[in-house]
Amino acid sequence: MSPPVIVTGAAGFIGMHVAERLLARGESVIGVDDFNAYYDPALKAARASRLEASARFRMERLDIAEADAFARLVRESGAVRVVHLAAQAGVRYSIENPFAYERSNLAGHLSVMEACRHQTGFEHLVYASSSSVYGDRPGGGAGFSEDDTAAEPVSLYAATKRACELMSFSYARLYGLPQTGLRFFTVYGPWGRPDMAYFSFTQKILAGEPIEVFGQGQMARDFTYIDDIVDGVIGALDRPPERGANRLLNIGDSAPVGLMEMIAVLEEALGRKAEKVFRPMQPGDVTQTYADISRLRALTGYQPQISLAQGLPRFVRWYRDFYG
Numbered sequence: 302m303s304p305p306v307i308v309t310g311a312a313g314f315i316g317m318h319v320a321e322r323l324l325a326r327g328e329s330v331i332g333v334d335d336f337n338a339y340y341d342p343a344l345k346a347a348r349a350s351r352l353e354a355s356a357r358f359r360m361e362r363l364d365i366a367e368a369d370a371f372a373r374l375v376r377e378s379g380a381v382r383v384v385h386l387a388a389q390a391g392v393r394y395s396i397e398n399p400f401a402y403e404r405s406n407l408a409g410h411l412s413v414m415e416a417c418r419h420q421t422g423f424e425h426l427v428y429a430s431s432s433s434v435y436g437d438r439p440g441g442g443a444g445f446s447e448d449d450t451a452a453e454p455v456s457l458y459a460a461t462k463r464a465c466e467l468m469s470f471s472y473a474r475l476y477g478l479p480q481t482g483l484r485f486f487t488v489y490g491p492w493g494r495p496d497m498a499y500f501s502f503t504q505k506i507l508a509g510e511p512i513e514v515f516g517q518g519q520m521a522r523d524f525t526y527i528d529d530i531v532d533g534v535i536g537a538l539d540r541p542p543e544r545g546a547n548r549l550l551n552i553g554d555s556a557p558v559g560l561m562e563m564i565a566v567l568e569e570a571l572g573r574k575a576e577k578v579f580r581p582m583q584p585g586d587v588t589q590t591y592a593d594i595s596r597l598r599a600l601t602g603y604q605p606q607i608s609l610a611q612g613l614p615r616f617v618r619w620y621r622d623f624y625g
Contacts, residue, residue: 304379305329310387312345325344375416385428395458406461425541430482431460438589444593473547486553490527491619511576525554526607536601553592570614
């Protein structure tokens with residue numbers, strides 16, 4: 302029996318789906334999550350319950366910033382692969398609660414790296430970065446490339462994610478720790494995060510409440526369906542870099558969609574029109590995200606399959622089933 306894979310943030314949106322895919326192919330998985338109240342803990346509990354239906358899964362309620370406890374878990378489990386997805390998410394929330402990002406994103410990432418680098422025979426740490434590290438680049442153009450500078454983050458969240466990448470470069474060189482940082486673009490789908498626009502818009506439209514459309518509706522995002530994201534995460538996990546390398550890879554759809562187009566697709570799926578209230582850009586937001594996915598494709602054959610027109614109706618069906 303192979304050692305288990307540890308997935309941090311396993312009660313989160315991406316974490317649950319990654320853990321499910323690993324279980325489906327016969328892996329054993331240890332999930333780690335602190336079930337914080339950034340958004341509805343009941344949703345996180347429901348995700349965890351799905352995973353716990355498998356005898357090859359166990360959930361550890363643990364704050365990854367508790368370095369001794371996390372190191373003990375890695376050591377005693379024998380895990381040599383970790384998918385590190387736990388973090389304090391949210392660009393706008395980082396303006397209101399900056400110290401939450403210091404603990405979860407900076408101390409948490411350091412804790413995970415320390416545990417992994419002390420584990421005998423450790424093979425691969427895959428960790429979540431973010432497209433937000435690229436900052437704002439108005440005016441369209443080509444997709445964001447991993448070779449682009451990422452020196453001017455426009456939110457504290459983005460700055461912490463870039464800091465994690467830099468810490469990983471140092472650990473790769475100092476200790477030979479093989480790592481892959483995945484720069485996630487906007488991820489959506491069933492079991493998603495309530496703080497994401499498509500989710501909150503769905504709640505408000507069904508409740509007959511107006512939706513706030515920031516950036517006067519001019520923003521665009523590289524919406525990527527969760528199943529496609531999981532393909533990329535697992536593909537990268539299965540192909541570790543050489544020891545001493547910290548590899549950065551974009552993971553997105555490579556087809557940005559305007560905010561107004563997303564709302565139109567959502568209205569069609571819901572069978573209702575939204576009452577829209579237009580607002581200016583909020584601090585920390587960027588005009589557009591657009592992934593150049595050529596490196597991930599070359600490494601793994603990654604090719605997104607689900608368009609927004611296909612994926613949003615799937616989310617709406619799940620939402621109606623889950624919330625009744």
